[in-house]
Amino acid sequence: MFKTEQEIQTNYEILIDEFENKIKVVKAKIDRFSFLRVALLLAEVLVFVVFVSVTNELVILIAGFCLLLPIIIFIAVVKKQQVLEKEEAYLKNLLWVYQNEVAVSTGNGNGYDEGTSFEDDSHPYLADLDVFGKSSLFALINRCATYEGIEKLSNHLSQENNKVAILERQVAVREIFSEIESTFGFRANLKMHRTNKIAEIKYKLKEQLAKQLKFTQGRFLKLYVKITPVVTITLFLAAVVVGGKLWSVLSLLVLVNAAVTFYYMKRINMLYYGFSGSAALLNDYGTAIAWTEEREWKSDYIIALFDSKEKVSLQIKKLAKIIQAFDVRLNILLSAVLNFFFLWDLRCCIKIDQWHQTAASKVENGLDRIGSFEELISIATLTFNHPTWTFPEIVDDFSFSSTFMGHPLIPPPKRIDNHFEFMGQPTVDIITGSNMAGKSTFLRTIGVNMVLAYLGAPVCASKMTLSIFRLLTYMRIKDSLHERTSTFKAELNRLKMILTQVALHENSLVLIDEMLRGTNSKDKLMGSKVFIERLIDLHRPTLFATHDLQLSELKDIYDAAVRNFHFDIQINNGEMDFDYKLKDGPCTIFNAAILLKEIGLSLDN
The missing domain is CATH 1.10.287 (Helix Hairpins)
Structure with missing residues (x-):
């Protein structure tokens, strides 16, 4: 490896x-x-x-x-x-x-879906942590070609999970990882088909097929279709040997067969066009499902994906063969011969009915299984592509500890790793620092690695231990002309959501980046102070990034509940040097004056 x-x-x-x-x-x-x-x-x-x-x-x-x-x-x-x-x-x-x-x-970029349809600015953390959309966490992970797989992955990135489920998924991902080389072939079989095809097939099987097949269930029609090929061949051979009126009888039979075919043509077409061109699709799905069936899976999570040990892939490929035989009707001349002599279309319809009665319900589970495996394969591929990442330890007691933790969306040459851990009890950690020094990225680093951890995926760290937190973020606050919402009103709405959630959930973790940007500095400072004190009263862990150095003075009032950290810069020959390393205590070096001077504004003037 x-x-x-x-x-x-x-x-x-x-x-x-x-x-x-x-x-x-x-x-x-x-x-x-x-x-x-x-x-x-x-x-x-x-x-x-x-x-x-x-x-x-x-x-x-x-x-x-x-x-x-x-x-x-x-x-x-x-x-x-x-x-x-x-x-x-x-x-x-x-x-x-x-x-x-x-x-x-x-x-x-990723050729698979980037998850833009799942973007949600009102979600507690999705937008702030770049979970969906271009250059997102979803875009980094996703290797799903079916909508079912895409939806499963998006749900696990968006929703809270429990410890048992996370650990089971970790074991499942490791087991898929052990088969990683064969997963590329699994993905290749699914690549050529539209994402919604499984949903279409399931709808066809569950909602439409039984109604469309009713006409095939008459005893007389079944018997007639069954004996027609025997009678036709017998008459033909007899006519060749004896000749005479037998050719007329054979011609009459051909005319009757043509009439029967035309009588049922509307219902035949309705059934056929629901599957038209699906033989290759069903074969590929059958091959993908066969891949899941050929292995003796050990993890409980994967075993639970199977309703039974019966090989559904064989049933899907059986249906594919019937559809492939049905496709003969695409050749007009051959179709006419086969239908007039052997009632070919009706024979295919009756075979589909026989298949539907014995196999349709089992096939649905096999089709659903494709999406579940796609999701696990996506995470296993992430594991394979990033061998230095590690699976985190999930614990019951309040905990977060990380070593060499970096942002998973920043490539290794540019990524700076940091160590960070919580105390034994919740604290508000105030992070000060100059512009562009790394405060916002650090908050997102913690949040996005937690999302990975709860997905059952490895995290971008050499070691991580954490308990289950309900993530609440406040970072990218935007106004909305459509909703007639100012930036300040949008900020208030976000704060209200956070305050509601922290009151309801003891396991809340709050990540705040520069609060109340839409108001004056005095109100901003006072509002931030009151908000922090509210979180201290509720004993909710919080990381609070800010330029307001005065907030760091809360450490003097709440010594056990507040910690100070900072990101700073070094000035070398008038040039700024960022190391993006988290340090203890409040920041003492800022760079606004230098940045303003670079665009022609001097604070000295």
């Missing part, structure tokens, strides 16, 4: 080269088969010319046999080419999967 992120990226690049070469080889084979198909077609034309031109009976017999040979070979070539084209499509998807991993690791 790889030891560094750079080694992992290099391995992805090696795999990309390998699969690009494999695709070229397969493509060359497909091209050769395409040339062979043209050659066979020309050969068939040539033999046909000979067949109709000669008069010698022996030559006619040989030419007649030779007419069949190119057709037989042509059918075999088409089937082989279809296999190669499917292989090429799979290899291209697998190539995309590896290319996407490189893109994510190099900061070029």
Whole structure:
């Protein structure tokens, strides 16, 4: 197993080269088969010319046999080419999967959904911690190609979880991680399909199919469809041998079959078009589900995803074969022959009804399982891509302790890690410091790593121990023209939400970045002071980033309940040097005067 992120990226690049070469080889084979198909077609034309031109009976017999040979070979070539084209499509998807991993690791974006539809400014922490949207935590993690997987991942990032569930998910992620190499193939099978296809199939199976299949359940129709191929073939062979009126009887039967097919055509079409083009889709879903069934899973979380030990993948692939046979109707000439002689469409409809009665309910669980595994694979891939990250220890008693903790969305070369821990009881930790020194990033670092921890994922730290907190943040407060809300009103609404939540939940953790920016400095200071004192009274742990040095003086009043930390700068030859390291005590060095001077404003004037 790889030891560094750079080694992992290099391995992805090696795999990309390998699969690009494999695709070229397969493509060359497909091209050769395409040339062979043209050659066979020309050969068939040539033999046909000979067949109709000669008069010698022996030559006619040989030419007649030779007419069949190119057709037989042509059918075999088409089937082989279809296999190669499917292989090429799979290899291209697998190539995309590896290319996407490189893109994510190099900061070029994730080709999977970035979760913008889940953004919610009113949520207690989502917007402030960059959980959803472009360059978000979700965009870093997500490897789900189905909406079911996307939704499961978004729910676990948005909702509070309990200790038992988190620990079970950690074990499940570790188990998936042990199968990480095969998960790329799992993802490749799902890549080519739209995210909502599973929902469409489930709706079809649960809400529509039973009604659409009612017409197939009549005893007479079933019997007629069953015996028609036998009667047709018997009549045809008899007509060939005996001739005469038997050809007329066969013609009459063909007309009756055509009439029966046309009579049911509207219902046949309704059933077919609900599955049209789904054979490849169902096969790929069946392959993905088979991957989940082929392994002896040990973790309780994964075992609970299975309703039974029955292999649902076989049932899905069985349905795919029926749909594939149904697709013959796309060839008008062949469809006419098969329907008029064998009632082909009706036979497929009856087979779907038989399948529906025995397998439909079981298949739903298998389809749901795909999304659950996608979510776990997403987290396992995160684990694989970041080998220095660690799974946190979740404890019952009030606790937060971290070593070499960094922000997961900042790439390693730019990321600065810090150590931080809570005391044995809740405190308000006031963090002062100059502009751009790292206060806001530090608050988000704590919050976003907690979100990862509660997801059951590894955190961006060498070690972390924490209890379950209900995160409440106040960072990016915006006005709203649509809601006619000023910045100050938006801030008050956010503060009200926090005060309500901290009163209701003892495990609340509050992260505040520069409170009451929308009012004057005097009211801002007094409001911040009152708010902090309220949190002290409630014994709620809080990290409070501010430029107001006077707030650090609360330590003198509430010695056991307040701690001071800061981020500072060093001035070297008039240049600012940020180290982004958290230090004890209030800040003594600020940089506003230097920043103003850089744009032509001097406080000395």
